[in-house]
Ligand SMILES: Cc1cc2nc3c(=O)[nH]c(=O)nc-3n(C[C@H](O)[C@H](O)[C@H](O)COP(=O)(O)OP(=O)(O)OC[C@H]3O[C@@H](n4cnc5c(N)ncnc54)[C@H](O)[C@@H]3O)c2cc1C
């Protein structure tokens with residue numbers, strides 16, 4: 077860990093009002109400034125890596141709202157994540173971590189097979205029965221939460237269905253590689269299908285290599301830097317074998333990670349080239365706003381947009397998604413208050429820190445309700461999972477959609 | 492701290508709000524002041540004024556010191572405890588009343604400054620003090636430091652708005668001073684004493700401030716100056732021309748670059764200084780004032796004069812200016828900033844002193860500040876690990892302070908003395924000044940329980 081990055085924090089506190097956990101607790105230990113100080117003091121030998129210290133750090137969502145707010149370029153969330161990763165790495169991977177991060181996540185086919193029981197569970201009606209009988213109450217809380225978050229699964233993951241090459245509609249303007257996020261493919265395949273359709277209808281040939289693997293973000297969380305680098309290498313090689321203008325993703329989390337390959341594999345030219353080509357889908361669509369506008373049909377809906385942390389804070393993209401929504405004729409756009417505040421999903425945070433996650437989710441739901449919008453748009457699978465569940469429980473008449481789903485809907489002219 | 496004493500503290504505020512773990516103590520051992528830290532013995536988060544009274548009574552009896560803390564953003568070490576109890580006001584953050592008939596607002600001390608702004612402005616009212624830290628600073632901290640802000644030139648500082656205070660004294664007794672009346676000559680005026688007392692005289696539990704009607708309009712302007720001195724002369728000329736802008740802020744080249752790097756608001760990177768100027772009030776009047784300001788800037792060789800095209804752009808410019816101090820820290824890990832203030836007419840001379848001292852001691856100083864108030868923030872960009880450079884930085888500041896005093900100025904305009912500027916205070920106020928201040932402290936707190944070791 078780079079010590080200078082820690083002492084760069086000048087403790088001005090400008091990040092405090094942006095931090096979701098500080099807003100809930102007003103505790104310095106739950107603030108970006110406090111977290112940087114804790115890590116720094118460990119580094120300086122003033123504090124040990126006590127249970128208490130790790131507990132404080134684990135309350136951080138790594139949402140990086142603090143990085144957007146920090147005028148002097150400190151990224152408290154990333155520093156905490158790096159610290160946690162290094163600590164886990166130095167202890168070596170545990171049995172479960174090895175199983176999940178090494179034996180499952182890097183192999184899309186195994187990952188998909190592991191979801192088969194879930195699919196059977198839902199399709200046979202077993203899910204309804206289990207929920208009715210309250211059987212899950214007998215298991216650890218985390219399992220019950222995890223089960224509750226899972227929406228209806230598509231029949232098949234998109235990766236198995238999609239062709240490698242989707243030709244451009246009409247005049248071909250270029251070629252893009254499509255990076256298929258694990259969760260997007262497994263759970264939100266309709267959205268990714270819409271993404272590919274939009275790209276091809278705007279004249280892009282879309283290449284979706286089937287051998288691509290998970291972006292590696294889960295490895296970072298689990299303290300497996302080696303696994304992350306391996307994943308990066310695999311994906312870089314795969315996409316390098318096609319001649320693509322951009323590497324597009326509709327998953328905010330993947331986009332943020334892919335853009336960091338150049339940093340992870342420092343000094344490796346192909347990694348830099350790869351990261352330089354990565355675009356969030358909104359960035360590519362926004363390049364062709366006029367052409368897109370001509371294809372869109374009216375959708376008389378009240379719509380608001382939630383900025384995923386991985387898109388707004390990690391990639392600095394805020395304008396494009398809003399501009400795209402405003403292209404849709406008859407759509408009434410309502411800005412969400414604190415739109416770029418975390419929804420409390422944050423990877424597995426909502427399962428590991430349920431109380432804090434629920435408080436943060438509640439704030440988000442309150443602001444959504446205040447807009448009066450009937451459709452909430454966002455573009456990251458973690459947010460989609462968290463908010464879908466939150467809306468279903470508390471605001472059932474508000475529906476959630478991925479950005480490309482609503483654009484696709486408008487292109488199809490249905491509402 | 493004795494476990495039995497901690498137990499008694501817990502009995503008052505509850506276990507959940509009594510922090511004694513090493514990690515919590517460590518992070519309440521700093522505020523925004525560079526170079527100083529001091530571990531507290533315990534941190535308390537009371538939920539009512541009554542709990543503050545009980546804490547004070549208990550600590551007074553036991554001879555344990557108490558340091559009030561808002562958000563810990565002060566720049567003089569004022570919220571560092573030296574081993575005693577730190578009491579954070581974050582849970583005492585209710586806005587109690589907006590009285591539209593008397594034009595006052597009453598609140599608890601932990602209310603965030605900008606939250607007050609939002610509430611009163613939604614009713615067409617205005618609370619002008621707006622320190623750079625307003626999105627996180629508390630009203631209690633603002634009162635205790637007598638904070639200024641970007642609108643100080645026309646509207647004054649926190650002291651000009653405090654009408655009433657409720658303070659818990661060191662022994663737990665309640666003191667009420669002032670209130671909603673606009674005139675009050677009953678006995679000594681205690682409000683001005685309590686304002687800027689830096690937590691040493693009383694623990695504020697209630698604050699009543701004056702509100703004014705919200706100005707109907709404002710025009711925000713930015714003037715680019717290729718030569719630093721021209722910007723300074725323009726400041727004095729604007730004031731001499733009897734135009735009083737709400738805001739008249741100065742940023743030098745180093746600061747401009749850092750702020751632009753962060754905020755991307757289109758500041759010019761090729762000039763020596765910019766002035767951010769805002770006039771507010773009746774639309775007809777401000778149009779005339781804006782024209783006069785433009786005229787003066789042009790006369791002082793500004794190379795470009797820009798008027799914000801809408802409210803959004805104006806807000807962005809002001810918000811960018813508020814990040815100046817933190818943005819300067821992009822260049823070097825440690826920023827030591829000063830707060831010397833001189834009569835407005837001396838701004839140009841003061842800027843020259845700052846430049847000369849920086850050169851002489853071979854340190855990088857970025858300067859920004861409330862030029863219209865004569866209040867500059869020369870900020871030395873350094874690295875705490877480079878002891879030699881730190882020494883040179885302090886030598887440069889010593890010279891800058893001496894110059895400020897000799898121009899009839901002061902060592903701190905708004906950040907307070909706290910721990911950081913203690914050693915300079917006698918130079919400014921002399922022996923008699925210190926003696927009277929000590930006498931006042933003794934009258935309020937003979938046992939020295941409240942925020943010990945600060946100011947003198
Ligand atoms: C980036 C940045 C920009 C800034 N800009 C400005 C500016 O433009 N103008 C300006 O004037 N200052 C500015 N400051 C300084 C600082 O923000 C102010 O001094 C502010 O008022 C401190 O508020 P706080 O809530 O953080 O108080 P703290 O730092 O927690 O406390 C400050 C002092 O007040 C005392 N105190 C706090 N609450 C109470 C209470 N309830 N009763 C009695 N005493 C109490 C404390 O003991 C301490 O002595 C800036 C600071 C930063 C970091």
Ligand code: SF4
Pocket residue numbers: 084085086087088089090091092108109112142145146147148149150151152817
């Ligand atoms: S992380 Fe940045 S904004 Fe937060 S206290 Fe440190 S320097 Fe200030």
Ligand code: SF4
Pocket residue numbers: 094095096097098106107108111135136137138139140141142143152153154
């Ligand atoms: S990453 Fe999010 S939760 Fe963590 S310190 Fe930053 S703002 Fe707070």
